[in-house]
Amino acid sequence: MTQDPVPPSPRRPAWDQDRSALPPAAQHLKGKMFHLMRARGVDAIPSPLNGSATGFAFVGGPGEKGVSRLAHAAGVCVVVDVAHYEAQMASAETPLFYTEPEGFFGHDPFYDDIIARGADLVAIPAGYVEAEDSEALKAVRDAANAVSRDDVVVVVAVDVTWLRDNRVGQLIAILRTIRHPVGLALGGQYNPTDGYVTTLSNLRRVYRELPHVGPWRTDQVNALDAMAHGALFAGIGASGSLRHLVPPKEKTFFSSKKPSVFVPELMDYFSADKLARLWANADPMTCSCRICRGGPLDRFDSEEPEAKHEAALHNLACWVQWWDELRAVSPDLRPSWLDRLLTRVGKAYEDENIRIQQAKAFIPSPTLAKLIKLAVAALANEAPVQTPVL
Ligand SMILES: [Zn+2]
Numbered sequence: 481m482t483q484d485p486v487p488p489s490p491r492r493p494a495w496d497q498d499r500s501a502l503p504p505a506a507q508h509l510k511g512k513m514f515h516l517m518r519a520r521g522v523d524a525i526p527s528p529l530n531g532s533a534t535g536f537a538f539v540g541g542p543g544e545k546g547v548s549r550l551a552h553a554a555g556v557c558v559v560v561d562v563a564h565y566e567a568q569m570a571s572a573e574t575p576l577f578y579t580e581p582e583g584f585f586g587h588d589p590f591y592d593d594i595i596a597r598g599a600d601l602v603a604i605p606a607g608y609v610e611a612e613d614s615e616a617l618k619a620v621r622d623a624a625n626a627v628s629r630d631d632v633v634v635v636v637a638v639d640v641t642w643l644r645d646n647r648v649g650q651l652i653a654i655l656r657t658i659r660h661p662v663g664l665a666l667g668g669q670y671n672p673t674d675g676y677v678t679t680l681s682n683l684r685r686v687y688r689e690l691p692h693v694g695p696w697r698t699d700q701v702n703a704l705d706a707m708a709h710g711a712l713f714a715g716i717g718a719s720g721s722l723r724h725l726v727p728p729k730e731k732t733f734f735s736s737k738k739p740s741v742f743v744p745e746l747m748d749y750f751s752a753d754k755l756a757r758l759w760a761n762a763d764p765m766t767c768s769c770r771i772c773r774g775g776p777l778d779r780f781d782s783e784e785p786e787a788k789h790e791a792a793l794h795n796l797a798c799w800v801q802w803w804d805e806l807r808a809v810s811p812d813l814r815p816s817w818l819d820r821l822l823t824r825v826g827k828a829y830e831d832e833n834i835r836i837q838q839a840k841a842f843i844p845s846p847t848l849a850k851l852i853k854l855a856v857a858a859l860a861n862e863a864p865v866q867t868p869v870l
Pocket of ligand 1: 767768769770771772773794795797798
């Protein structure tokens with residue numbers, strides 16, 4: 481196991497103490513799940529969001545320009561993340577990337593301008609940290625710690641290999657010494673958490689050991705798992721490109737132009753054309769969320785913007801509903817609540833393939849399959865407590 485390479489610092493925050501002592505920015509983020517959108521085309525805070533347990537984030541430039549139209553609408557916490565880590569690598573020399581050159585007042589005008597438009601929190605503009613580049617990660621930490629404001633969060637975008645067994649100890653040691661809350665974004669082609677066997681359990685370790693960290697730019701499954709295992713907050717992308725962070729300079733492989741549709745019973749996103757094809761000769765699954773109200777889930781098979789818009793609202797309403805249910809469960813019982821849900825989802829894949837008479841039509845993603853396996857193993861060791869309701 482890697483030893484803590486970071487010497488104790490006089491500026492070391494009290495993250496190990498109880499959470500009532502969290503600084504203001506962390507209090508803002510605590511217990512919230514965020515809906516992440518590109519600023520372009522956003523003209524309203526989506527209606528399924530509510531004030532106390534959810535938030536909204538503009539991601540990527542020029543996100544800060546549009547925030548004034550929406551901020552404080554419906555009392556939702558608004559974060560602006562200019563996301564320079566999408567295009568810039570952090571290095572030991574240049575860990576942060578400000579849009580404006582440093583002026584007489586340092587970089588405060590960058591933050592002041594976004595806050596003045598009505599954002600609650602601004603992401604410190606860090607670059608992307610490549611695999612094994614611990615010098616760059618430490619430089620991001622040091623530069624972030626030099627920002628002496630209480631209205632910021634750091635999005636630490638790292639290559640997913642930082643979650644491997646031989647790296648995670650150092651990742652935790654460095655993140656622990658960041659004085660601001662941390663949104664952890666994992667980079668990699670496709671779904672980063674699909675790749676390595678122990679990534680998911682190491683992520684849970686990060687949330688368990690660091691009360692100021694939450695996943696950023698992730699999907700519903702990973703976000704829910706994080707919130708059940710102690711993450712401070714989570715940020716779910718509204719679109720595929722905001723759920724999967726591709727390292728700078730690498731090509732993005734997104735195939736379908738059709739909407740990506742979340743299927744609650746199967747706890748995953750599927751492209752609308754795939755759903756229409758698989759349900760061509762069977763009744764489609766329906767959805768009881770506040771957008772669908774019992775409507776069929778094969779209705780999004782279109783390239784029209786309206787279909788994409790309604791699918792995005794349905795996807796959002798699904799996780800808001802689950803988050804409402806999960807947060808009603810006391811924190812110590814949340815892991816087993818999720819284990820029960822996951823176990824039921826695993827069975828739902830088998831049942832659905834039988835129902836539509838197509839063997840292996842629906843297969844859990846590698847991440848979901850691993851979570852289901854972990855859930856079945858965990859439940860085998862405990863007595864029943866509480867059954868989640870979809
Ligand atoms: Zn729905």
